[in-house]
Amino acid sequence: GENVEQHPSTLSVQEGDSAVIKCTYSDSASNYFPWYKQELGKGPQLIIDIRSNVGEKKDQRIAVTLNKTAKHFSLHITETQPEDSAVYFCAAILEGGYQKVTFGIGTKLQVIP
Amino acid sequence: EAGVVQSPRYKIIEKKQPVAFWCNPISGHNTLYWYRQNLGQGPELLIRYENEEAVDDSQLPKDRFSAERLKGVDSTLKIQPAELGDSAVYLCASSLEGQGSGETQYFGPGTRLLVL
Numbered sequence: 001g002e003n004v005e006q007h008p009s010t011l012s013v014q015e016g017d018s019a020v021i022k023c024t025y026s027d028s029a030s031n032y033f034p035w036y037k038q039e040l041g042k043g044p045q046l047i048i049d050i051r052s053n054v055g056e057k058k059d060q061r062i063a064v065t066l067n068k069t070a071k072h073f074s075l076h077i078t079e080t081q082p083e084d085s086a087v088y089f090c091a092a093i094l095e096g097g098y099q100k101v102t103f104g105i106g107t108k109l110q111v112i113p
Numbered sequence: 114e115a116g117v118v119q120s121p122r123y124k125i126i127e128k129k130q131p132v133a134f135w136c137n138p139i140s141g142h143n144t145l146y147w148y149r150q151n152l153g154q155g156p157e158l159l160i161r162y163e164n165e166e167a168v169d170d171s172q173l174p175k176d177r178f179s180a181e182r183l184k185g186v187d188s189t190l191k192i193q194p195a196e197l198g199d200s201a202v203y204l205c206a207s208s209l210e211g212q213g214s215g216e217t218q219y220f221g222p223g224t225r226l227l228v229l
Contacts, residue, residue, distance in 0.1 A: 089156070101146075
């Protein structure tokens with residue numbers, strides 16, 4: 001089955017700095033890679049996603065890059081703000097037929113004002 | 114548009130007691146997921162429904178866990194009897210999918226279960 005590794009597990013940055021979270025996956029058939037943000041006491045919320053036919057996607061201060069050959073993808077947050085503090089999860093999904101979903105372990109991001 | 118609704122939000126029970134969680138997905142979403150999230154971990158899929166059919170329950174501990182989605186809308190996840198190790202957050206998610214395509218999963222707030 002799919003195995004998703006995510007690192008770092010915790011990340012502290014100064015407000016205004018950039019944050020990068022990386023994930024690797026094992027199943028080369030996986031073709032959809034969403035990133036979720038989970039605030040305390042809430043369910044995960046999708047913040048950005050990328051499919052295997054695209055190498056990079058950007059939405060304001062967040063961007064995701066995908067390297068299919070190396071089987072890794074990364075989340076980039078620029079100009080971090082205190083409200084970006086949360087736990088971020090990556091996931092690798094095999095679309096087509098029935099989805100197989102595997103989440104990373106999560107990265108706790110702390111943005112220091 | 115209302116999001117995924119889950120109840121209760123919190124539940125405290127003693128071990129060996131039964132417990133049930135309820136989920137109402139986003140209107141029109143045909144696919145429903147139940148996940149378990151242990152502290153400091155990512156969500157782990159327990160069961161996935163396409164309409165009323167459970168299409169992936171390989172990770173569901175069937176000796177004590179059961180789920181149903183009788184009319185293909187809302188769903189119930191039950192644990193009987195509960196064990197100490199079942200303490201976790203149980204998340205429900207839904208998506209609108211067709212065969213051969215995938216769509217975004219939207220998560221509910223979760224039910225935080227504590228087994229004493």
